[in-house]
Amino acid sequence: MAKAAKTVFVCEECGGQVSKWQGQCPHCQAWNSLSEQIIAPPTQTPARFAALAATHSRVQTLSEVSAEEAPRFSTSIDEFDRALGGGLVRGAVVLIGGDPGIGKSTLLLQTLAAIGQHRTVLYVTGEESPQQIALRAQRLAVSADNVRLLAEIRTEQILACLQQEQPQVVVIDSIQTVYTETLSSAPGSVSQVRECAAQLTRYAKSTGCTMILVGHVTKEGALAGPRVLEHIVDSVLYFEGDTHSNFRMIRAVKNRFGAVNELGVFAMTERGLRGVSNPSAMFLSSHKDDVPGSCVLVTQEGTRPLLVEIQALVDEAHAPQPRRLTVGLEQNRLAMLLAVLHRHGGVACFDRDVFINAVGGVRISEPASDLAVLLAIVSSLRDKALPEKMVVFGEVGLGGEVRPVARGQERLREAAKLGFTRAIIPTANRPKQSIEGMTLVSVDRLDQALAACREFS
Structure with missing residues (x-):
């Protein structure tokens, strides 16, 4: 006697199955993602399964496999x-x-x-x-x-x-x-x-x-x-x-x-x-004059270094809970960086709204943007533009230390090729040979980076 088809509810997000409809998927917690589907009975006969089992793949050692590049x-x-x-x-x-x-x-x-x-x-x-x-x-x-x-x-x-x-x-x-x-x-x-x-x-x-x-x-x-x-x-x-x-x-x-x-x-x-x-040109603004709250970051996308302008706007909060909004960057990381800025940089933003934007619609996920974000915030808070033709990159830890990032020398070469003459970088990323036409300032801590911006000015 043939088996009757049965009905199940399948999540469109994760593929999980349940026997009854629910408002929320129990597997991935997505709402209104369950749809009704009819599961047809299997059509393969035992003879078909036996034929499939007889045509199994040959077992071989790894050294026998050809390792030619595709x-x-x-x-x-x-x-x-x-x-x-x-x-x-x-x-x-x-x-x-x-x-x-x-x-x-x-x-x-x-x-x-x-x-x-x-x-x-x-x-x-x-x-x-x-x-x-x-x-x-x-x-x-x-x-x-x-x-x-x-x-x-x-x-x-x-x-x-x-x-x-x-x-x-x-x-x-x-x-x-x-x-x-x-x-x-x-x-x-x-x-x-x-x-x-x-x-x-x-x-x-x-x-x-x-x-x-x-x-x-x-x-x-x-x-x-x-x-x-x-x-x-x-x-x-x-x-x-x-x-x-x-x-x-x-x-x-x-x-x-x-x-x-x-x-x-x-x-x-x-x-x-x-x-x-030249994609870096689309991520850099065309300001005629330097404006507060703007810092140029050298990020790495795969094997390609890109120059992206990070914009920050710090304004007086008009609500009991200040807002923290980001476009193109991780919002939870911004809250952490603001705490580090207060503790190790002496700059407080607990009563300010902070907005961060990566120009050009690019999405940045690497932590090398930490130092650029903090310098842009300080620039906007003090209403003072950062030095002209300056790039920044570096990861900032919870202890206020500035950590190195991958492929630092390639980032600096890309910035020099586009006409930038100054850079604030982690000490471990300082190249052994100087880059022509570029002044480098290596820092180990956040307060040193803030002092370097004042020296450049």
């Missing part, structure tokens, strides 16, 4: 290659996420048009019609002669087309619209996204086809669906930036074939996305 091929877009760690890898599966309208489809269409000059490519669209893709290609003025197009959302039909066409690079736009007929749940559900991604990944690994999946994001900015989708693929890239701005950034948060936290910077133009050769 060859890469370029996408012809330098900033995209940088985010990927040097280019695409044969058989790799790349997941790209971002807000709607930020430029995912635009970039991938430009990429396929460029790769199509030398390799066979296929664009699978599940959200837009072929006419809409053709209009975008016409607007971007890209060559569409070598780009094959398929409008389909059934996984079985897509795999059959891939077997027939044998493309070397495939784009699935998007994975949330694709479904498999073996499951009864709706497209975009956790089980459908997981199973479709697994089938496409197996095809890519078995044939050597490079697969690029487009993923939707939630309102919190994370990829929609369970985190298992990020574990299946080889690389995960996120589009960052404000849709009202012309600048876009692609950040790699996972890459099995390269370094993580690489950053590619683009500018949105009428002809699509164009790489920015």
Whole structure:
């Protein structure tokens, strides 16, 4: 007698399952994320399981495995290659996420048009019609002669087309619209996204086809669906930036074939996305005169040093609880830095509102920004601008010590190349050889950094 299908409630955020509907997921505590799904009974027979067990993989020693480096091929877009760690890898599966309208489809269409000059490519669209893709290609003025197009959302039909066409690079736009007929749940559900991604990944690994999946994001900015989708693929890239701005950034948060936290910077133009050769210029303001509350930080994004302006505004609090707001930086770390500034720098902000902003919409997560944030706060509080053409970096500990950061010499060289002549850095990051045209002040503690700013002035 066949088993009847049963109903479960699956969390759209973490993939957890419960038997009854609840307002909050008991696994990840997300609200209103449970959706009803019907679990179909298994269709595989015991004979099928026996056949699968007979075709197991061969056990071998690690020394027998070939350890050759995976060859890469370029996408012809330098900033995209940088985010990927040097280019695409044969058989790799790349997941790209971002807000709607930020430029995912635009970039991938430009990429396929460029790769199509030398390799066979296929664009699978599940959200837009072929006419809409053709209009975008016409607007971007890209060559569409070598780009094959398929409008389909059934996984079985897509795999059959891939077997027939044998493309070397495939784009699935998007994975949330694709479904498999073996499951009864709706497209975009956790089980459908997981199973479709697994089938496409197996095809890519078995044939050597490079697969690029487009993923939707939630309102919190994370990829929609369970985190298992990020574990299946080889690389995960996120589009960052404000849709009202012309600048876009692609950040790699996972890459099995390269370094993580690489950053590619683009500018949105009428002809699509164009790489920015000097991204530090977009993160620095164009003030004619020095203004209080502004400090230039040299941060490191992957292998690339970037100069970012940190702005601070300290104002009198008009509420019993002063506000602490940050844009582009961690808010909890700001509260800690203000306590260190009071204890070891002698500067109190307990009755002041403090606002911090990283210019250009960049998101900074490394602690090397601590010293720049504190100097910008002191500059705004005293209403006195910091010295001209000065850069700062360094981590500040709870004891008031200034700790070294990684790749200090590369940061200084980038600042000198852009015309900066002064720098306040941790003592351990002081280079053995002086950098031409730059005056360096090395500090061990926060109070020394505050005194160095007064000396420069």
